[in-house]
Every structure is written in C-alpha cells, then in structure tokens.
Amino acid sequence: MLQLEGVRKSFTKNGLTREVLCGVDATFLPGDAVGILGRNGAGKSTLIRILAGVEHPTSGRVRREMSISWPMGYDAAVHGTLSGADNTRFIARIYDRPIGWMEGFVQEFSEIGEEFRQPVKTYSAGMKARLIFALSMAVDFDCYLIDEVIAAGDARFAERCRQSLLARRSRSALILVSHQMDTVRSLCSHAAILHEGRLTFHEDLDQAFAEYQQL
Amino acid sequence: MRSSPQTVSFIGAFRARNRVIAALMLRELQTRFGRENLGYVWLFLEPALLGLGVAAWQWAVGGDATMRGGLNKFSFFLIGYILFYLFRTLVSRSPHGVAANFQLLYHSRVTIEAVMWARSLLDGAAVLICIGVFILLIGAVYGEWPHDPLQMALAAALMMLLAHGTGLIFLAATAISPGLTDRLVHPFTYLAIPFSGMFFMVWWLPGPLQDFVLLFPLIHIMEFMREGQFGYGVPFIYDLSYLIQWVVAVNFLGLCALRAAKPHLET
Numbered sequence: 001m002l003q004l005e006g007v008r009k010s011f012t013k014n015g016l017t018r019e020v021l022c023g024v025d026a027t028f029l030p031g032d033a034v035g036i037l038g039r040n041g042a043g044k045s046t047l048i049r050i051l052a053g054v055e056h057p058t059s060g061r062v063r064r065e066m067s068i069s070w071p072m073g074y075d076a077a078v079h080g081t082l083s084g085a086d087n088t089r090f091i092a093r094i095y096d097r098p099i100g101w102m103e104g105f106v107q108e109f110s111e112i113g114e115e116f117r118q119p120v121k122t123y124s125a126g127m128k129a130r131l132i133f134a135l136s137m138a139v140d141f142d143c144y145l146i147d148e149v150i151a152a153g154d155a156r157f158a159e160r161c162r163q164s165l166l167a168r169r170s171r172s173a174l175i176l177v178s179h180q181m182d183t184v185r186s187l188c189s190h191a192a193i194l195h196e197g198r199l200t201f202h203e204d205l206d207q208a209f210a211e212y213q214q215l
Numbered sequence: 216m217r218s219s220p221q222t223v224s225f226i227g228a229f230r231a232r233n234r235v236i237a238a239l240m241l242r243e244l245q246t247r248f249g250r251e252n253l254g255y256v257w258l259f260l261e262p263a264l265l266g267l268g269v270a271a272w273q274w275a276v277g278g279d280a281t282m283r284g285g286l287n288k289f290s291f292f293l294i295g296y297i298l299f300y301l302f303r304t305l306v307s308r309s310p311h312g313v314a315a316n317f318q319l320l321y322h323s324r325v326t327i328e329a330v331m332w333a334r335s336l337l338d339g340a341a342v343l344i345c346i347g348v349f350i351l352l353i354g355a356v357y358g359e360w361p362h363d364p365l366q367m368a369l370a371a372a373l374m375m376l377l378a379h380g381t382g383l384i385f386l387a388a389t390a391i392s393p394g395l396t397d398r399l400v401h402p403f404t405y406l407a408i409p410f411s412g413m414f415f416m417v418w419w420l421p422g423p424l425q426d427f428v429l430l431f432p433l434i435h436i437m438e439f440m441r442e443g444q445f446g447y448g449v450p451f452i453y454d455l456s457y458l459i460q461w462v463v464a465v466n467f468l469g470l471c472a473l474r475a476a477k478p479h480l481e482t
Contacts, residue, residue: 093237
C-alpha cells in the first residue's frame, strides 16, 4: 500500500511562497492502475516525486508499504559517466537482486547490445529510456511510477513497455501521470484529476475524461 | 522474494541499509575518480600530498631546531595534518550532499543519510590507509614505530564521526540558504585550524589557555592520536568522555536538523 495523508507541498522562491499541493489524500493498492491527469503546471511532477520519495512533503504523511520504482520518464535513475553495466550492478546491489542475472536480463531486454559497456551519456535518448525501463522490470517493483514514459523510445519499444506493464497489472500497482487521455486509457483502469493542488478520484474513465476536458 | 519495508525485521532493515551504504561507496569511488589513470589512488594521494606539503614546510621553516619534548617534527605535522584533513574535507563538502547526489535519491531505498554515511566512511577509510602507509614509511626511515596503532585508528574513527555530525548540521542549514551555507563552511574549516591542535600540543600552552582550547573537541582527538603515535614520553591532555559527548551531540543534532530540513531541501 502507498498512502498519502493531507500532503501539502510549497516552494519558496525569491521570498514568494507558492503552494503546489494543498492537501492530497490518496491510497494506492497492488493491482491498482491509476492515471493522474493534470494540465501543465498542475503539480504532476511534484506529486510523483513525492510518491517516489525524492522530495518530502512540507506537511502531511506518506506511508510506503510497497517497493516503489523511481519515476520513469526521467534520466535521473542512471548516472551518465557510468556504463549501463555499472548502473545495472549498482541497482542490483541496492535492491538486492543477483548481479549476474540482472546484467544479462537488462542487456537483453533493453536491446542495447555492445554499448552496454559504454558510458550512459553516450547513449541516444531512446537507448537511455530502454535501459531505464529494463532496469525497472528487472528489479520487479510492487508499484511503478510513470511520468509520460511512453513518449520516449521508438514505437515498437513503447508497445513492449505497454505490454510488460499490462502483464504485471495483477500484482503491481501502476501510477501514471499524464496530460494525455490516450496514454491513460491504454494502461489504466481508473483515473484521478489533479487540479488546483487537489486530487479527485473517478472510478469511471469516461467520466474523468469528461471532467478533465472542462477544466 | 519481495518484502515491504514495514514487514521486514529490524535485522533485515539493518542489513538492507548496510547493503545500500556499501553500494553507494562503490559508486562514489567510480564516479569521483573514474577508472582510468591513477583513479582510486587519488583518494589517498590527495591527503598524502597535502600532509607532506605541510610537514615539509614546517620542517623547512624550523630548520634543525628540535620540537619541545623531542618529538619527530616531520611525523608530528604529517599525521596531524592528515587527521585534520579528514575533518576539513568531510565538512566542507557536506553542503553539496543533496545537489551532488540528487540522482541517487530517485531510488526510494537510498536516503540522504545513507549517502552521507557512504561519503564519510569512504574518506575515513582513505585517511586510515594514508596514515597506515606513512606509519610504515616513518618506521622504515626514522626507525620510529607508533606506540599504539589501534589508538591512532580509533582517533581517526572519532574524527570521522565528529566531522560526519558537523557535516549533517551544515547540510541541514542549506535548507535555509544554500549560498550562505557554502560561504560560511570554508571560513569555518579554516578557523577551526587553530583549535585543532595541528600546530601545537596542549602542554606547550600556559594553564588558562589550556583550559580554553580544551573546550574544543578537535584538540582532544589530536592529543589522543598523538598519544597513540608517540607514547608516554610527553604529557597528553584529553578527555575521552567529553569528546564522546561532543560526537554524540553533533550527530544527534545533525540528524534532527536534517529531518526538519528535508521538506525544504532543493533537489
């Protein structure tokens, strides 16, 4: 279970305080596939960074009782000067996975080939996205956080990502943030709308989309 | 095998934490020094070169004049500087703890506390190796072997812990103002030099001044180290329980401050 209770987050810049999240309550359980819709600047990225534990709420509580992935869609999960193999070994160590098995799995799944031994900063954007996705599949998280990942990489790999995520929907939770309704429809069973710092859940996708379009 | 954080035992959590710290140390080695050229050697070469520089300078300035108590001047300043270097390097890099490692925080298992531990342990180990190498060299050249190497290692460990806690306080302070903290930390480490005992021993000073310098924890570590280095030929003045109180206090304060600062740290 991943639970948010009264989560608020504000940023202070040049003496001005802006509240991005003003009291978000949510509970995510294994098997949930939730799409979080929000306009640009609604605080989607802040929310996902708080779910991931990168940032801490200004007030409120986050309870993590599942293993939670890094937010997919950022390059930050890997280090540029290290090779794909070095990054893989590091991640295998922190999540306690067999190192040799994980190297093999990631190299095959990501289809990076010989460049697996080269520094990640030499990779193309697509290769990097494939590496990061393959790493997250190898760790086998209870909950996947996705920030518009489907956009990166080629169409064939995007489809493979989608299939892999759908295949684990029964045992893992999936939280996707997006401003596109199509992405949400292809992966999620229900949706929530993030607007003016608050999160509203909808059991029915069409109802959520209708409301989202009116914003 | 999957387990959620709330259901694993205390020992399991402790092991997981140690595994994360070990992985972070390995990664810090790879990212800080790379694998080419001298690579990892720089980790101990840096304190070694600085220590040699200070020792050579003191030796050149003082000429043949012997030190009070007949201590070996070269090894006095060399080991003294290397021990202080550990404090300086850990504290002065601490304000960048989050900014330099924000990528690591994308992994929910990696906490900023673990990142700071990995850095402290790595630099502590490097300084320990560096001191070990010079003990052997001094022994081979001057025929002077340390009185108690274990005590010297313990002094280095105490220095690492004191610097770790102090670093946590500076890191927490970046939540208030990153720029100001960065500017204050360098004068702080310079101004700490006179109170570190790097250039003198407590018994050289007149009585009231002794009481004053002994208020500062760094000098207790330095005296403790020198007792292990030179033995009982001269008086060594330190209070281990006072020092340990300092170490516990700064680490406790540092952890509390960091906890309070977390919602405001920029990532």
